Amino acid sequence: MTRVKLPQRTIESINGMVKLYKKEQSQFKTFARQVHDLFSEHPLLVPYIHSMKYRVKKPDHLRRKLLKKAREAYGRKEKFLITEANLYEEIDDLAGVRILHLHTEQMTEINASLLKIIEEQKYVLISGPVANTWDIEYEKFFKGLNMQISERDTMYTSVHYVLGANNIYQTRCELQVRTLMEEVWGEVSHKINYPIETSSISCKEQIKVLARVTSSCTRLVDSIFKSYHEHQSFHTSKK
Amino acid sequence: MKLDSNSRHKAIRIALYNHKGGVGKTTLTVNIASALADKGYKVLLVDSDPQCNLTSYLFEESVVDSLLDESDTQKGRTLWSVLKPIVEAEGNYNYVSPYDTLVPHLMLLAGDIRLAEFEESLGLFWGECLQRRIRGFRGTNALSAFVNQCCHKFEIDYVFYDTGPNIGPLNRIILLDCDYFIVPVSCDLFSIRALKSLGHTLASWITDWRTITRLAPVDIYLMTGKPKFLGYIPQRFKIYGGAITRISQKYIAKLEKVIFSEIVSILRDIDEGLVDKRAHVAKLGEVKDFSTLIQQAQSEGVPLSKTTAGTAGQKEQAARAFDKIAKAIILKTL
Numbered sequence: 001m002t003r004v005k006l007p008q009r010t011i012e013s014i015n016g017m018v019k020l021y022k023k024e025q026s027q028f029k030t031f032a033r034q035v036h037d038l039f040s041e042h043p044l045l046v047p048y049i050h051s052m053k054y055r056v057k058k059p060d061h062l063r064r065k066l067l068k069k070a071r072e073a074y075g076r077k078e079k080f081l082i083t084e085a086n087l088y089e090e091i092d093d094l095a096g097v098r099i100l101h102l103h104t105e106q107m108t109e110i111n112a113s114l115l116k117i118i119e120e121q122k123y124v125l126i127s128g129p130v131a132n133t134w135d136i137e138y139e140k141f142f143k144g145l146n147m148q149i150s151e152r153d154t155m156y157t158s159v160h161y162v163l164g165a166n167n168i169y170q171t172r173c174e175l176q177v178r179t180l181m182e183e184v185w186g187e188v189s190h191k192i193n194y195p196i197e198t199s200s201i202s203c204k205e206q207i208k209v210l211a212r213v214t215s216s217c218t219r220l221v222d223s224i225f226k227s228y229h230e231h232q233s234f235h236t237s238k239k
Numbered sequence: 240m241k242l243d244s245n246s247r248h249k250a251i252r253i254a255l256y257n258h259k260g261g262v263g264k265t266t267l268t269v270n271i272a273s274a275l276a277d278k279g280y281k282v283l284l285v286d287s288d289p290q291c292n293l294t295s296y297l298f299e300e301s302v303v304d305s306l307l308d309e310s311d312t313q314k315g316r317t318l319w320s321v322l323k324p325i326v327e328a329e330g331n332y333n334y335v336s337p338y339d340t341l342v343p344h345l346m347l348l349a350g351d352i353r354l355a356e357f358e359e360s361l362g363l364f365w366g367e368c369l370q371r372r373i374r375g376f377r378g379t380n381a382l383s384a385f386v387n388q389c390c391h392k393f394e395i396d397y398v399f400y401d402t403g404p405n406i407g408p409l410n411r412i413i414l415l416d417c418d419y420f421i422v423p424v425s426c427d428l429f430s431i432r433a434l435k436s437l438g439h440t441l442a443s444w445i446t447d448w449r450t451i452t453r454l455a456p457v458d459i460y461l462m463t464g465k466p467k468f469l470g471y472i473p474q475r476f477k478i479y480g481g482a483i484t485r486i487s488q489k490y491i492a493k494l495e496k497v498i499f500s501e502i503v504s505i506l507r508d509i510d511e512g513l514v515d516k517r518a519h520v521a522k523l524g525e526v527k528d529f530s531t532l533i534q535q536a537q538s539e540g541v542p543l544s545k546t547t548a549g550t551a552g553q554k555e556q557a558a559r560a561f562d563k564i565a566k567a568i569i570l571k572t573l
Contacts, residue, residue: 031454034371121373122456165371166456 004071010080014066017087018059021094028056031171032095035163038121039099039175044113048106050180054097062091064195088170092127092162095173100183103221104138107159110177111145118163126172128161135215154189155211157182181214181221248390250283251572252398252417253469258440259433260404262423263474265292266533266543267526270557272399273542274565276344280396283337283389286350287318287382287413288403289358294350297340297540303349310351318382319351325381326360328374332381337389341540346393348386350401354409357382361408368451376459383416383462397568406440414441415448416462419469419572421523422498426473426490434497438505441466446509467513468506469571471498472564474526495521515571523571524564529557 036054039045057065066082073080082090101110111129118125131142132150134157139149147159158178165171178186189207192198255264255271268284276282286293294317295303310317316335324333337346360378367375386398400413414420422437424430448464455461473491498521506513535548543549544558 027450027453030450031371034369034454037370038372121371122459165454166458167452167454168457169453171454 004074006067006070006074010070010074011067013083014063014070017066017082017084018063020084020087021057021062022059025056025059025094027169027171028095028173031165031173032056032097035095035097035123035173035175038117039097039114042113042117044117045099045110048101048110048113050100050102052097052099054095057091057094057096061195062094065091088172092172093174095171097173097175098183099175099177100180101177103179103225104141104218105222105225107142107177108145111147111159114161114175114177118161122166124164124166126162126164128159128175130160132160133157134211135219137219154193155208156186156189157211157215158186179218179221181217185211185214247463248387248395250390250395250398251419252386252400253419253421253568253572254400254402254410254413254417254466255421255423255472256402256410256414256437257422257424257430257433258404258406258410258437259424259430262404262425262430263526264404264423265296265401266537267423267472267474268293268399268401269296270526270542270544270561271564271568272397273342273345273545274558274561275397275568276342277562278565278569279344281344281346281394282397282399283346283348283386283393283395284340285318285348285382285386285398285400287354287409288350288401289352289354289409290403291350291352293401294347296537297347298338298349299540306349307351310353317349317351319353319357321348321385322354322357322381325378326357331377332385334385334388337393342542342545346389346395348389358407358409361412365408365411368455369447371451371454373456373459376455376461379412380460380462382412384460386416387460406436411444412462414466415444415464417466418463420466421469421568422471422502424471424473424494425475426487426494428490431490431493431497434494435501438502441502442505442509445506445513465510465513467515468502468521469515469568470521470523472523472526475528523567524560526560526564527556529553532557 032054036052040049040052069082070080088094099110115125129145129147130150131139131147132152133139133142134151134155142149142159158176161175161177163173163175188210192203192207198204255268257264272282272284284293284297291303291307294306298306306317309315310319311323316338320335321332324330337348340347364375364378368379389395390398400417402410402413422434424434445464445466448462452461452464471494473494503514503521529543532543532546532549532553536543536546539546542557542561544554544561546554
């Protein structure tokens with residue numbers, strides 16, 4: 001792809017947005033920590049959560065993201081519409097929280113609890129849950145939970161929610177829920193392709209294969225737990 | 240009216256606050272509030288000090304005892320009766336009506352020693368506010384919300400909170416609910432020393448609350464968190480032959496300096512709006528040592544000017560001193 005040259009005023013506008021974000025970054029950090037603590041300590045979720053983490057976007061990564069979006073817009077001969085006024089609405093993941101769990105079928109309980117806690121604590125669900133998946137079997141499962149389905153050509157998988165603090169600033173945070181195996185794939189892919197996508201075809205190929213391997217592992221863990229629970233209930237009913 | 244009503248009544252909330260003890264906060268509070276009530280304003284006193292000095296000032300001992308005995312029951316009408324459900328995590332606060340006092344237009348929300356238990360929970364609620372938990376917000380704002388409800392119901396003009404001599408979590412929510420605070424000071428070295436930490440404490444409360452409210456949901460009741468410095472009142476200075484003694488004068492000059500460097504300038508640094516533009520006229524009035532009148536007035540539950548003890552001249556002096564302060568307050572809070 002040829003690199004689109006951005007007009008000076010767009011670059012200045014992006015610099016202004018990054019500067020604004022730098023000034024208010026601590027608020028996003030506080031918010032991410034609040035969301036992290038809320039879910040990680042909540043008795044409804046504790047049985048399902050393996051671990052959690054949170055982070056805020058680095059100002060430099062925001063700059064890259066905005067430059068990329070601007071180039072994409074100009075490349076399509078469209079206007080770049082992100083400004084300081086709508087920055088926090090357009091970029092959902094300045095604050096990010098991730099929940100890791102063991103296997104996909106736990107999403108039934110996790111999703112129900114998340115929605116309940118979000119309402120109870122007066123957060124707003126701005127978007128989601130959106131399930132990113134490429135697996136037809138899991139697509140059906142997520143649809144059964146009333147989730148929107150999104151398929152990315154990178155083979156990325158995770159369920160996304162965007163939460164708003166429902167405060168005067170409309171601060172938001174992206175919540176990602178994924179299995180441990182999906183995390184393995186995600187981390188490898190991130191290290192290789194972020195912030196600059198690798199041009200190595202063999203790396204790209206192997207990452208796609210890894211997606212199949214980790215997805216199979218998650219599916220296997222689902223199956224193991226299903227067998228385990230059946231086994232347990234069979235033996236309890238016999239007693 | 241909804242209990243969690245978001246609308247803040249226009250009544251002006253004021254606290255006389257100095258974490259240094261023995262500066263006459265309660266006596267000043269009663270007398271200033273009475274002077275305002277005398278002018279026809281509807282004034283609500285809130286005895287938010289677990290030591291209940293304000294309630295003891297206005298009510299007879301036996302009355303106070305029975306109030307405290309009943310406060311935990313269905314009949315209870317103290318601040319503990321109000322806040323108990325919050326402490327015991329049983330939901331919202333419980334509404335009770337304030338008491339009338341011997342002074343017309345002056346009402347009282349009675350204090351309670353068990354407010355100390357509420358204060359303990361406030362520490363926990365504050366932590367929960369920092370985590371943006373609804374329970375934390377409800378607990379932290381409960382006293383303010385209840386006082387607000389009383390203001391709506393009785394069309395109150397001024398609220399005066401009595402404060403204990405400390406920088407604990409109860410005083411934190413009182414100050415954050417106030418529109419103004421007044422610093423009573425006595426003319427001695429300890430009083431001056433205490434002022435040095437007062438400004439910093441207030442500044443950290445205000446900035447912490449600002450951090451909390453930035454992420455708080457818009458549809459819940461929140462304290463405003465902007466207590467403006469209204470002024471200071473020097474008192475208990477010595478008079479000799481009708482004039483303030485030189486030693487007291489020396490302290491007053493020092494006090495003034497410290498108030499500017501340790502309160503006014505620190506608050507101004509965090510928010511210009513916290514300091515009145517006319518902050519250079521920070522002295523609201525002055526109250527000399529009325530020691531003999533005070534004892535009698537406290538036992539009768541009336542302001543100094545209405546006690547049966549003392550000479551007419553002394554009472555006239557007291558009435559004038561508090562009338563002057565009341566006028567200054569009206570002028571500055573218009």
